[in-house]
Amino acid sequence: MTAHESVGTKERRRRRSRVLRRLLRNRAAVVSMAVLAVLGLVAIFADLLAPDDPNKVALVLRLTPPSAEHWLGTDALGRDVLSRVLVATRVDLLASLQAVGIALVVGVPLGIVAGYWGGIGDSLLSRVIDALMMLPPLILAVVVVAILGPGLSNAMLAIAIVIIPSFYRVVRASTQTASSELYIESARASGCTSWRILWRHILPAVAPPLLVQASFSASVVIVAEASLSFLGLGARAPQATWGLMLKEASSNLTTSSYLIYPPAIMVAITILALSLLGDGLRDALGRQTTDGR
Amino acid sequence: MNSRTSNGPTPEPREAAPTLSVRGLTKVYGPRATMLRRNAHRLTAVDAVDLDIAPGTTLGLVGESGAGKSTVGRLVLRLIEPDAGKIDLLGTDIAGLSRGELRRMRAKATMIFQDPYTSLDPRMPIKDSVVEPLLVHGGHSRSERYEKALAMVRRVGLGDAHMERFPYEMSGGQLQRVAIARALITDPSFIVCDEPVAALDVSTQAQVINLLNDLQQERGISYLFISHDLRLVRLIADEVAVMRHGKLLEKGDAVRVFEEPEHEYTRELLAAIPGRSPRSRRFGGLAGCDGETGTADLRQEVA
Numbered sequence: 380m381t382a383h384e385s386v387g388t389k390e391r392r393r394r395r396s397r398v399l400r401r402l403l404r405n406r407a408a409v410v411s412m413a414v415l416a417v418l419g420l421v422a423i424f425a426d427l428l429a430p431d432d433p434n435k436v437a438l439v440l441r442l443t444p445p446s447a448e449h450w451l452g453t454d455a456l457g458r459d460v461l462s463r464v465l466v467a468t469r470v471d472l473l474a475s476l477q478a479v480g481i482a483l484v485v486g487v488p489l490g491i492v493a494g495y496w497g498g499i500g501d502s503l504l505s506r507v508i509d510a511l512m513m514l515p516p517l518i519l520a521v522v523v524v525a526i527l528g529p530g531l532s533n534a535m536l537a538i539a540i541v542i543i544p545s546f547y548r549v550v551r552a553s554t555q556t557a558s559s560e561l562y563i564e565s566a567r568a569s570g571c572t573s574w575r576i577l578w579r580h581i582l583p584a585v586a587p588p589l590l591v592q593a594s595f596s597a598s599v600v601i602v603a604e605a606s607l608s609f610l611g612l613g614a615r616a617p618q619a620t621w622g623l624m625l626k627e628a629s630s631n632l633t634t635s636s637y638l639i640y641p642p643a644i645m646v647a648i649t650i651l652a653l654s655l656l657g658d659g660l661r662d663a664l665g666r667q668t669t670d671g672r
Numbered sequence: 673m674n675s676r677t678s679n680g681p682t683p684e685p686r687e688a689a690p691t692l693s694v695r696g697l698t699k700v701y702g703p704r705a706t707m708l709r710r711n712a713h714r715l716t717a718v719d720a721v722d723l724d725i726a727p728g729t730t731l732g733l734v735g736e737s738g739a740g741k742s743t744v745g746r747l748v749l750r751l752i753e754p755d756a757g758k759i760d761l762l763g764t765d766i767a768g769l770s771r772g773e774l775r776r777m778r779a780k781a782t783m784i785f786q787d788p789y790t791s792l793d794p795r796m797p798i799k800d801s802v803v804e805p806l807l808v809h810g811g812h813s814r815s816e817r818y819e820k821a822l823a824m825v826r827r828v829g830l831g832d833a834h835m836e837r838f839p840y841e842m843s844g845g846q847l848q849r850v851a852i853a854r855a856l857i858t859d860p861s862f863i864v865c866d867e868p869v870a871a872l873d874v875s876t877q878a879q880v881i882n883l884l885n886d887l888q889q890e891r892g893i894s895y896l897f898i899s900h901d902l903r904l905v906r907l908i909a910d911e912v913a914v915m916r917h918g919k920l921l922e923k924g925d926a927v928r929v930f931e932e933p934e935h936e937y938t939r940e941l942l943a944a945i946p947g948r949s950p951r952s953r954r955f956g957g958l959a960g961c962d963g964e965t966g967t968a969d970l971r972q973e974v975a
């Protein structure tokens with residue numbers, strides 16, 4: 380490693396930190412990052428944090444309101460609500476990572492290939508994606524789950540299919556924009572392979588809008604998990620997810636309204652944090668590309 | 673000196689195999705006619721053009737905007753596919769090259785673009801942009817590549833510190849020097865320069881032109897120098913070709929074309945050069961330079 384290479388990495392770090400600095404100047408983004416960090420820690424240490432076994436049934440304790448013993452009360456089977464909501468955080472965050480991950484792995488290569496090469500492949504693919512987008516998302520997810528069978532993993536696969544089109548579109552559009560740039564023609568004129576052009580020139584141009592899309596989509600996934608589980612198409616008892624807890628709370632709503640708040644608040648906080656982070660990222664990265672010129 | 677017939681050691685006898693030889697080059701844009709669609713929207717951007725460039729010399733390709741100059745530049749490197757014509761580049765008929773062969777050819781024949789602000793990847797530090805052609809053509813270790821890039825960046829008049837910068841941290845003139853370093857790093861024999869200085873201010877234009885001239889003398893490179901600005905062409909071209917509406921109107925030795933233009937359109941172009949009067953005829957210099965001293969001034973600016 381020669382001297383100028385180490386300077387180079389320092390330079391790159393400095394540049395990346397410029398984006399970070401802009402992000403840090405946005406108070407809403409900072410708060411949402413902090414919230415997401417806490418949620419992440421909760422997800423990782425859920426087992427340690429949970430005061431009780433989230434699946435321990437105690438029928439004598441059923442539907443006891445919040446007390447010193449059970450801070451958030453117990454549900455219809457006498458299970459500790461606090462423990463369940465903590466463990467549900469892990470399940471929900473992992474599930475949304477899974478759905479966003481699948482959508483990225485499928486949507487990004489398709490979008491890049493369609494946007495870069497165009498032609499018949501692009502027209503066909505874009506038709507299919509348009510058709511997918513015309514269906515109401517929840518109905519599409521319900522149909523997919525009906526085909527695959529219920530369960531959290533299948534529900535996440537269904538949601539991934541629902542959000543693939545938005546990734547595809549973002550990637551395809553920004554690939555098209557980048558492809559018409561002179562520096563792409565310059566790369567071809569220097570003898571770069573298509574692979575290198577896609578990997579080193581197009582993908583970095585596509586990454587910022589993709590990151591923004593990913594954080595918005597993650598919040599959509601959280602809501603979708605809740606909806607599908609509520610409809611009995613997602614996670615199944617006795618698993619603890621926010622959606623399933625909402626469903627169980629709703630059947631005892633008149634007698635034990637306290638049950639609805641923990642999962643509802645968790646869902647609200649998570650989607651708010653994710654979409655505020657998306658806004659912040661969009662602003663921080665957006666300004667970067669404009670002051671480049 | 674208004675032509676470069678006295679240029680260095682390079683000009684070889686005309687009989688030497690040409691660097692570039694183009695016959696009947698044609699490019700038509702727009703949808704092809706079908707049974708339902710007539711040819712109404714087709715545009716012949718390049719129409720049966722013949723060109724030759726001898727080793728170590730510069731052909732200036734001039735013409736108004738939309739004449740098809742850039743299209744010719746892209747065609748001769750097969751960055752776009754011609755509809756008709758034969759292109760012999762560095763002794764090879766490039767129509768027959770496979771994609772891989774064509775890619776390897778780009779080490780020896782490449783292009784510099786008009787707008788240096790957009791022809792370099794804004795997300796890559798300068799050193800990576802300069803190194804890239806060497807990297808993709810292989811054959812050098814990592815440290816050799818950076819050594820060469822550094823030497824090249826110095827040769828075009830930039831400092832070591834520029835290597836670490838990003839394009840948005842540099843001026844247009846500096847960026848065009850980077851683009852030149854990037855084009856030259858694989859030691860090419862032929863470069864298409866598509867209005868390489870049109871985006872720069874006048875004094876920077878002169879410096880970059882002189883750099884191109886010096887590099888040509890050092891390395892015996894051939895240029896296809898595209899411009900709509902005859903003052904610039906005059907500083908660099910050995911031969912001149914005049915284009916309009918896709919057709920070649922006139923071509924010949926630069927001195928001859930400037931002194932005794934054959935075609936009416938060429939005369940119009942020459943008459944349109946600002947500050948050109950019978951007395952400064954011998955040198956249609958750049959703004960701020962006039963008469964015989966023009967080139968000398970330009971040389972000084974580089975030093």
Ligand SMILES: Nc1ncnc2c1ncn2[C@@H]1O[C@H](COP(=O)(O)OP(=O)(O)OP(=O)(O)O)[C@@H](O)[C@H]1O
Binds near residue numbers: 701702741742900
């Ligand atoms: N990809 C394309 N599709 C359709 N028409 C094109 C395309 N590229 C160029 N043209 C047309 O071909 C003609 C020649 O274009 P070209 O860019 O070669 O002109 P030019 O001489 O380089 O002009 P300028 O001095 O403005 O750069 C123009 O009329 C242009 O509109």
Ligand SMILES: [Mg+2]
Binds near residue numbers: 741742743866
């Ligand atoms: Mg042009």
